[in-house]
Amino acid sequence: MSVLNIGTRALQANQIALQTAGNNIANVNTPGYSRQSVVLTAVEGQFSGGGYVGKGVDVQTIQRNFSAFLTRQATLASATQSADVARSNKLNQLQDIFSGGSTGLGAAVSDMMNAFSDVASAPTDLTARTVALTRVDETAGRFRAASQAIQDLQAGVTQEIQQKVNNINMLAQSIADVNDEIARAQGKGQPPNDLLDRRDQLVRELNQYVQTTSIAADDGSVGIFLAGSQPLVLGTKVSPLTVVSDDFGDPLKSKLSITRDGQQILLDENALGGGEVSGLLRFQNTDLTEGRNLLGRLSLAITTQMNQQHALGLDLDGNAGGPLFTSVTLQAPDNIRTPTPPANPNSNPLVAVSISVTDSTQLAASDYTINFNSATSGSIIRLSDGKVTNFNQTLPSTTLATVDGITFDMPSSGAVPPQVPAAGDRFLIQPFNTAAANVDRVFSTPRQLAVASPIAGAMGTTNKGSLQLVSLTALSNNQGATPHAPVTLTFTNATTYTRSDELPVANATTYTFNPSTPITAVDPLANWSLKLTGTPKAGDTFTVVDIKDPAYKLDLKLNGGNATAMMNLRDKAMFDGAAMTDGYASAISQIGIRTQSAGYSATVSSSIAANLEQDRSAVSGVNLDEEAAKLIQYQQAYQASAKMIQIAQNIFDTLIQGLGR
Template identity: 35%
Template sequence: MTSNLLSIGKSGLLAAQVGLSTTGHNITNVNVAGYNRQTVQQQTANANYAGYGYVGTGTEVSQIKRQYDSFMSTQVNAAQSSTSSLNAYYTQISQIDNMLADSTAGLSPSLQDFFKGVQDFSSNPSSVASRQALLSSASSLTGRFQGLSARLSEIGAGVDSQITSNVAVINTYAKQIAELNVSISQLTVDPALQPNDLLDQRDQLVNELNKYVKTTAQPGSNNTITLSIGSGQPLVVANRSFELAATPSLTDPNRVEVGYVTGSSVTILPENALAGGSLGGLLEFRSGALDRVQNSLGKVAAGLATTFNEQHKLGQDLNGDMGGDFFKIPDPQIGASRLNSASSTTVLSAKISDPGALTASDYNMRYDGNNYVVTRQSDGARTVINPYPQTGPQTIDGVDFSVSGTAAEGDNYVIRPTASVAAGLGVLINDRNKLAAAAPIATGAPVSNTGSGKLSAGTVDKNYLAAGNALTTPVTLTYNKASNALSGFPADKAVTVKGLDGNSTTYPAGTASIAYTAGDHFSFGGIGVTMTGAPANGDTYTISPNKGGVGDNRNAVALAALQTKNILDGGNATFQGSYAEAVSFVGNKTREVQVSGLASQALLEQTTNQQQAVSGVNLDEEAANLLRYQQAYQACGKVMQIASTLFDVVIGLGR
């Protein structure tokens, strides 16, 4: 009996000792990240049958249980992944927001200064000072474009560097989790008896991993876990970890992509496949904000340079020559995939032809086995190159695509029409005498005319630059009152007449006389003139090459008018307006990400607090447990003391 009582006391004392050790373990690990509170689970020891019933034999510790809730842990990991993604996005986009919002560092002041120089030039086209000031403001404008583009490129290089470091950290965590899987499986002899501390370490690593990339965890055999990322790519399976790789883009060696390593090969993952975590945030920022802003800046640069060049070439400089290109415009970037077939002979070129139709998107051109298909990356719109072989360039969103040669199925190319325009923009004219302020034609009428008819100063369009259209000799128009018609138009050119009612009539080349109505606009060979009033019979009007037009500012006025003309975004935005749209996008996106980040942070704190309420260590509760186990220890010791006394009594009876 005393032996049984001694054993009962001993079992209680040992259980209390385990309780004290576990409580002490909780207290000392209260500040350890990822630690889950442990509790002692006791059960009654097997009783002995004694004829009159079962006599208890004490207690035993059945399990040291980890207070862990997998559902809450999954919620915390998801909130952590989302918060890290938004924080990474916000850190990057706020740099662009600060740069574009700066009233001195942005593009707006330079645009305004440039067009102020154009306006001063148009007001005094013969002034050496105004001409030189225009060249200086043009150089400042291109320098600002280049500076903004360089800063965006620096941000992009920083993003690439962070992607590389994030991939390295992810691989390290994956390897450590796989190693812990091995240790945990080896120590799991009984599924009910788990190595709690190792499980805590593994769960904390999973939480840290979710700061970099969103993972999906599934339980495996023998207490292991399986982690997958993206669209299901395994990262950890039992004792094996898989690696990601930061690798150059297939079409742009200067751009870092994330690849999945399988054996000796690396498969590049789509950027949208790696959502969540700082890595997902960086990838989303680069494709969703950085590329768009860089393309939008290039779109403004391309639109300004293209339209300014087109108008400048319609003018006449101080030397009497037609104007040339004012700005240097880089061609679109084209990248061929390294995986393209070696047998392919495809030659692809692209050139901006219509700045008003430009978008802020990049494009993919892929050969599907039958056709070359151009896909706009922003919305997936597809255009087939047709016909092929081409009879001439095919225009897609303001870009002329010229393709020749043969390809293999799957050959892929990336075209970035505006990405590099701002960086490569330059001023081609350095001789102020070559600034084309004047129009190449002049109109006039002799004083001998007796009617009230008047001929406008005249304009020219791009057709004037075609071979054979430039005026070399004067054109004299004569009015015949009897037929109410004008004669003398060039015999080799068709004439289009547009009335005040908006209706147009085209007369074939060689038409001897053309009916006249006051207000009619006549155009031929790229020349346009408007006649008003009532000319008298025999009145003549001349259209001739502009000689000695030093003070003529008609083309300069047309150049200045480009500032307020809706040219970009389908003819709905000025240069300033299109740039303002990009600034507005960045500002709104920055605020959106900031607000979302704060909300996600609050959710993370809420879910963490809920998890800690279940799994965290409460020092007040542990202090109470210490007293409880201490009292139990003392009581069990008293039981053993009594058993010892009884044993002494029994021994004494035998003396």
């Protein structure tokens, strides 16, 4: 009977081994499946006079081939890869918005500036004026289209983040459910391999969305933590994630919060690590913000400069030029926000700050925060690089500071009721949020295009030197009922001159003439800047006159001086020292650098993740060749075990027959 027992045990053990190998082959393509192996152990032998006689084999357990270290490494690498790839993909979409070529925004700006060259050559040509207005309209349209594309991208990212957070919560609940099943199965004394595989696969899927840390508990369950130490899953309890706005209530920026015991805890974005949600949050809160600010700065600077210059000209009817583009108003809540709810219980809800652009050539593509240390002092922080500008307001002045061409003001402390900030008050300033969204051409009549300069220059008819006009630019345009008084420069020699706008003339100041230094007039009615070159003789003159002064019989309709000035804006240093027409190229470059860097990071992290997954699969994956060899091995062992039972049966039959005789 001992031979029969040994054969029976061997038959059962090899049958289980065959079944396990078959299960491995069946699950070769099952995600998360770990290869299983039968662990066999010899049954303790029975002592006899001739030694210990073996009693066969038993199945000790079904072992799960699993490396906790490699699995954890592969999971972390996969989370990093997901974050990098998600961010890289979105940056590629953002880069498409800042496209180059003839259909890009930069080409529209260049075409608009060049169109004024034709108007300057033929100021009375209505066709040239119409083309210029068309170019203005095209530029405005492309600004709006780019702004709308960024808004659409913003909406898509926001929706995607919400969907992925919903998936995180579902996966977290599934992990909690499997935790419960594993904890109950642990009491049976054998590891529930399939449940463990399912939980590990759920954890891997969870890490595709957000990087987590797993800590095992004594009951077999695992705790899932994210953002450093915040528990997402503890045993069978789940703390769900929600998407919320930042502390300023900015709808363009998202943050994650975790709800634990009925209390919402805001998660630090920088502590989230990897995962698609982390990559999308970084893109939305950093990359997309920069793209929006670059576009907004470009729009605000160009339209402001064009409007200012256009206002310095005269149209065909002699009227001062108005805005060429719609003016951008910077106001709450689009551009100025306060914490929601107020972070400072002592805040006066009536306190508000205001901003205005004072120098559009100095704008930086950034948001700002204002932090008050007291009612009169604090700091302004440029968020793009963290640069701090401190202020200490001297009452009753309301100007806090001027930073990057933007003046930050607050209401007068003498207002009724008082509007004085308290220590701890904060404001978020977003100057460029909506700058490009509402850009439009103001008028459509070509006669209203103010291309004539309100001033003109006249060389003295008796000049004997080589004096020549380089440029004469109006700095103001205050049209009155009577012409502005002419200003005559009379040269006393090659290097000095006097001015007729200084009274009495007999005591006029003698100025030094330097061809490289502009001559300016500061007058409430007619400011201008003049550049002359050449070598004047004593007695040579140059006169700056009002173009509408009948004494000089000048036809403003034939004057294209302001069109020339508008065309020359293309070379004006505006965007971090770059010319106006190079501003868009600068924006493309900045977005391109981010996209290229993110793409490189995605490539590297994908390679690392693939290598680590390969290492994990080498331990846990199913090798069909190996399993096929095992099938043959276990089949032969099974057949041998069956033969052993047959032999035992024959011996038993022989014994019975012998006893029967």
